[in-house]
Amino acid sequence: MPVILLVEDESPIRDMVRFALSRAGMEMLDAEDVARAEQILVSRRPDLILLDWMLPEENGIELLRRLRKDPERKDIPIIMLTAMAEEEQKVRGLEVGADDYVTKPFSPPELVARIKAVLRRATGADESGVIRIGELAMNTATHEVYCGETGIELGPTEYRLLKFLLSHPDRVYSRTQLLDYVWSDADAPEERTVDVGIRRLRKALQPGGCDQLIKTVRGAGYSLARKDQSA
Template structure:
């Protein structure tokens, strides 16, 4: 895969070092700084493929800094993932309003961060042509639009592909049927929620041929999640 250049802006040293380790393990080139002034200096040296930005920073908040650089034509197209301990819905809206591309609430898993990064880079065309996403033995090849397990292709419909892609880029999280409809089918499409159940069953049946049906889990009273951890 073409090397991805990531700029990390995080003032807590322990978290900054953890991010560098996680991203370098994923074969990404990482530059890490502690505040927005240093971040601007790095931007002047080289424009990154993606910015991982903490909300609470000394001097200027990450949200305000994101707002400012998004107004600059040179930096406006750089994808941004916002990291924060805030979980309230209005705070997420504030982040998206300034132009950030995704939002991760601390604590988060390294695997989820890597998956989110690859999903954003794929959407923005910054992921290499040989870009692949692999979790729990399931591989998505974005170039060939193919799903495989152990090198063997799975016969999935376009909808099942999108559903599996969403699960792989949001591992461990529980989503209701309505949320899955919004994310996979689109908010402008009117489809009954039980349609989700039908595709979940089909996806499990496909994965069952490889002993992986337990990856797609039902969380009673809430919805579904994709996880290697059994309950």
């Protein structure tokens, strides 16, 4: 289930978006200002951020700038919500690092469609929602996983872990980072939980031979390497 963080100070808009995202099978976190959004980001990593431009105390563009400079969170997709329809403002947001923008007022179906499109681009999924690296393929719409012609059965945690690694190939993530990105604090108080998750994932992928894609980087963490780099 994709997790979306909405940073928006107007309660009716938050309620409308929550309803739309719920119907689309997405979880929503919400913050009424930048300070609250940054508190949430300490403990949760959303799959995408919906960020209002005009916010109390500090505007959304400043948070966008900080996130794009943050090595831990710079790759989170961000859609700007703005009442400013001028082309100059839209261009400014895109130049700072927004992945897309939606002009208020917007329809919930349009917003959901934009979110799905940006998530596909961010994860490398095709239009049917399939992420593929070598023989390993994940259908994010149906939650089916295949290694070649072999269907792979995964538990919820292993599925989230594989989805994250597939969406960020060839990047090494420490155990602490994977705890933040894949597990909640309550579920994973210790770094060895990551080792157990990786071991279970490899075991599940082993029948099709795709376990070889998951690499242990000594002293650093884990990565999912593209097949031509997996020697």
